């Protein structure tokens with residue numbers, strides 16, 4: 001028997017496959033298909049302290065082997081999440097992760113304090129959203145912005161803290177080191193890559209927001225590269241994501257340095273994809289005599 005479990009910041013996941021934030025709602029659309037307890041964990045839809053309607057449509061555009069989205073963090077708000085979704089998620093799922101966003105530091109602090117008093121297992125900080133006091137550039141594109149929000153949230157909660165990095169930076173390792181120094185227990189990456197598409201007849205951008213975040217299989221090599229770079233730069237564990245669609249992708253991401261993985265866009269085309277990945281990982285371990293996934297994390301042999 002192989003052991004699929006992984007441990008991150010003292011939290012035990014029965015398997016390393018987690019649904020990625022924003023692609024799985026709060027689990028409610030999938031519970032009719034299979035029990036949430038099949039997954040290692042669920043990272044819930046990004047939440048803000050106040051409810052948000054999100055961006056006007058169109059909010060999704062197709063790309064080669066992926067999608068562009070500009071959903072704009074449509075969500076019920078942290079208090080609504082705690083009241084309406086969290087009890088069912090805790091009852092039906094394994095590790096439940098609250099993905100948190102904010103426009104100013106105080107938003108992050110208020111969200112973290114409310115979640116600290118809840119049953120949530122972990123907090124994942126989305127630092128890809130705009131910092132409104134710094135002209136709208138995302139928190140996560142500078143070491144100072146990433147460090148400021150991590151340190152503020154670290155002081156506001158004792159919950160295990162994952163900081164989710166944006167790939168839209170020159171040097172991902174400096175951001176990873178900055179959040180590690182401020183007390184992040186784990187980093188997750190990658191969030192979406194900034195992109196744009198244009199309708200050649202109307203000459204209008206396809207997304208009403210003009211730009212959006214790209215995800216899906218096309219971004220996978222970028223994600224593997226960044227996870228590998230971070231694995232060599234920080235000591236805290238890494239949750240890898242970005243374009244993972246198959247169990248082979250998941251193993252590749254672990255060899256690059258991920259302790260666990262998240263799947264997002266792949267779930268839109270096949271809601272059962274995470275279950276197939278779990279099965280595939282188990283068979284791969286069995287076939288290769290791997291007893292624990294820790295044996296393969298970061299074990300790529302660079303030339």
Ligand SMILES: Cc1cc2nc3c(=O)[nH]c(=O)nc-3n(C[C@H](O)[C@H](O)[C@H](O)COP(=O)(O)O)c2cc1C
Nearest residue numbers: 020021022046069126190191215216242243264265
């Ligand atoms: C429609 C959509 C909504 C998303 N919403 C969020 C979000 O609320 N918070 C967040 O941190 N990431 C969000 N993401 C990013 C994903 O969690 C993930 O980082 C990214 O899509 C890369 O993984 P994938 O290629 O497996 O989808 C969203 C992605 C998509 C496609």
